[in-house]
Amino acid sequence: MAIGVKVMKRPAKDVSYVRATLKGMAITFKKMFEPKVTMQYPEEKSAPESERGAWSISPRWRGTHRMLTDEQGRSKCVACGLCPQICPANCIKLVPGEDEEGHRYPLIYEIDEFRCVFCGYCQEVCPEEAIHVGVHYENAEYSRDRFVYDLERLSSQTHPVSTLWDPTDPKGE
Amino acid sequence: MTPELVSVTIDGMTVQVPKGTSIIEAAKQAGVLVPHYCYHPSLPSPAVCRMCLVEVEKAPKLMPACVTTVAEGQVVHTDSEQARKARTGVLEFLLINHPLDCPICDQAGECELQDYVFQEGQAATRYGEFAKRYNPVEDFGPDVLYVANRCILCTRCVRFMEDVAGAPVLNVSERGDRAYIGIDQDQLLDHPWAGNVVDLCPVGSLISKDFLHKARAWDLDKTASVCTGCSQGCNVMLDTRDNVVVRVRPRPNLDVNRHFICDHGRMHYRWMNRGDRIEAPLVREGGRHLATDWEPALVRLAQLAARGGNTVILASGSASFESLAQLRALVGKATLTTGVQLLLADDEQPLPGVPGLALRHERAANGTGARLLGYGEDWNAAVKAASGANLVLLLDVTLTDAEAALVSGAGAVVVLGTTLAQALPAAELVLPVTNVAEESGTFINRDQRVQRYRQARTAPGMARPAWWIAAGAAGTDIGTAAEAFAAGAAMVPALAGLTYADLGLNGRLAGPPSRRADGVPA
Numbered sequence: 039m040a041i042g043v044k045v046m047k048r049p050a051k052d053v054s055y056v057r058a059t060l061k062g063m064a065i066t067f068k069k070m071f072e073p074k075v076t077m078q079y080p081e082e083k084s085a086p087e088s089e090r091g092a093w094s095i096s097p098r099w100r101g102t103h104r105m106l107t108d109e110q111g112r113s114k115c116v117a118c119g120l121c122p123q124i125c126p127a128n129c130i131k132l133v134p135g136e137d138e139e140g141h142r143y144p145l146i147y148e149i150d151e152f153r154c155v156f157c158g159y160c161q162e163v164c165p166e167e168a169i170h171v172g173v174h175y176e177n178a179e180y181s182r183d184r185f186v187y188d189l190e191r192l193s194s195q196t197h198p199v200s201t202l203w204d205p206t207d208p209k210g211e
Numbered sequence: 212m213t214p215e216l217v218s219v220t221i222d223g224m225t226v227q228v229p230k231g232t233s234i235i236e237a238a239k240q241a242g243v244l245v246p247h248y249c250y251h252p253s254l255p256s257p258a259v260c261r262m263c264l265v266e267v268e269k270a271p272k273l274m275p276a277c278v279t280t281v282a283e284g285q286v287v288h289t290d291s292e293q294a295r296k297a298r299t300g301v302l303e304f305l306l307i308n309h310p311l312d313c314p315i316c317d318q319a320g321e322c323e324l325q326d327y328v329f330q331e332g333q334a335a336t337r338y339g340e341f342a343k344r345y346n347p348v349e350d351f352g353p354d355v356l357y358v359a360n361r362c363i364l365c366t367r368c369v370r371f372m373e374d375v376a377g378a379p380v381l382n383v384s385e386r387g388d389r390a391y392i393g394i395d396q397d398q399l400l401d402h403p404w405a406g407n408v409v410d411l412c413p414v415g416s417l418i419s420k421d422f423l424h425k426a427r428a429w430d431l432d433k434t435a436s437v438c439t440g441c442s443q444g445c446n447v448m449l450d451t452r453d454n455v456v457v458r459v460r461p462r463p464n465l466d467v468n469r470h471f472i473c474d475h476g477r478m479h480y481r482w483m484n485r486g487d488r489i490e491a492p493l494v495r496e497g498g499r500h501l502a503t504d505w506e507p508a509l510v511r512l513a514q515l516a517a518r519g520g521n522t523v524i525l526a527s528g529s530a531s532f533e534s535l536a537q538l539r540a541l542v543g544k545a546t547l548t549t550g551v552q553l554l555l556a557d558d559e560q561p562l563p564g565v566p567g568l569a570l571r572h573e574r575a576a577n578g579t580g581a582r583l584l585g586y587g588e589d590w591n592a593a594v595k596a597a598s599g600a601n602l603v604l605l606l607d608v609t610l611t612d613a614e615a616a617l618v619s620g621a622g623a624v625v626v627l628g629t630t631l632a633q634a635l636p637a638a639e640l641v642l643p644v645t646n647v648a649e650e651s652g653t654f655i656n657r658d659q660r661v662q663r664y665r666q667a668r669t670a671p672g673m674a675r676p677a678w679w680i681a682a683g684a685a686g687t688d689i690g691t692a693a694e695a696f697a698a699g700a701a702m703v704p705a706l707a708g709l710t711y712a713d714l715g716l717n718g719r720l721a722g723p724p725s726r727r728a729d730g731v732p733a
Contacts, residue, residue, distance in 0.1 A: 116315045118315060123430075135424060136423065165313075
């Protein structure tokens, strides 16, 4: 049994592709003379906050972490244990210890960036302003285990850190 | 004689309390916690902290709840505006010199200053422009550090050392805002019970060196247990972090240890975390120990036990009552010699302020339980008997080389052990058992108080409680520690009918029911 095919009978001006092609090409030519909006990543990157242009990311961006250090290059962390406690993803491992001068410091401080949900609570809760989420998005690695950041790696990051909230409008109103 | 009762109304709740009770204790019965620092139920009250001031109707001014005794018809308001204002004021004064170092303070999370300030303190200081008093950290003794800056001068430590420990080495030196806790120049805080000052300190001023920076209070899982340090059977709390016991603290039991434990018991926990554990049943085949499953191991144990003849059990004095009972039941009718390793020490170290509390020379927790089950106390005789026995069962004992040589002469040796060091090369069977932190069970202390302890960490590998192994080999249908206890209690007249439900958290005296009707010794 043959299959019945319904043949549409439309006027020639609707069926012709010439009009549609011209319409499309008109848009194409128009765009050629407009300013370009595509960012040529990775050749082009987001501008630092100081020279914020069209392609800078928000200062409140929450990316991979950074541990701040003091003047002597030691991490500011005192291993108080608030960040592993507040962390909703349970991605921070902290073992406290004591250095030669009797100061409390983290023997082990590891953040599993795969588990992290980048909520920024660790930065918010930190009494020493040590751990921060970073304004940073390039995190590619060749192996999965490289995503567990240890203290040394967290301290050696140099990217800017998040402000978490807008200083002019801290309550988000 | 029942004491005369008076009725008082505290925050709208009328309670009947014995005459002479302090308001703070009466308030506890009314379900009201009056904030306090210097008051402690096991210490005399000097009313120095002024934190527990409450409003008593018809009294001209606020009264300290810790030293004011209740009177008939008294009406007390602990949360009136006046009382609250007084407490807020006291907290403000305490915080003038208290450093803001909670992030590095070991007490954070269990600090009474933190709690009360959070509850009803002021949000901001009015003394921000003045520098805080600073004193360096002082080393008080073997396990105690004194952080003077954090001290709120409640003097609990001073009173404990003077009135309870009877070794007055601490004092309040200087005066006014320069005051601090001083220590006798020629002395150390090395009394065998001195560690209690760390628990008594409501803030992080006296801290334990052993626990320093080890864990945060909110990381710890707390398990009610019983100290295995001696036959006193002090109630303790095992604090575990990530399945590791990191601290032992006293658990209040007014009939045994009040609020204290000795330093020996406090430090007696590291072995619970040992890594060199037997993790699977080992069967001796061709001169070597081969790991096997529980089923063949239990069958082998049953075969050995069924052979009868001279049998010797050498057990640890800190083995649970359940395990000792089931092991005896397994051997059954065989000619039995038993010995318990009681680890006798030469000295007893009493705490003068609490009658009947001491670090006993019998440094094992369940000697009485073993005696009630008919275990022999003559360890050396039992070891000698082992050399000619048909079967020797070792329960969690570490033997000297000479003893091991004697025991290895037996027909068959079965080791129920925790650590690899206990696994004798000559043993026919080596079975992994749990230690006190990894099982629940009961100990019977020297006053015949039956006390339960609970599991604080997971057992390594395939380790099982010894009662489970013995019951399994005997084919007895016992699946829980409660059933094992009931079966054991049935073997001892003094414990007849006692169950886990009767024991509760504070234990119960063994003996005829009339004597233990109220659970309190005469």
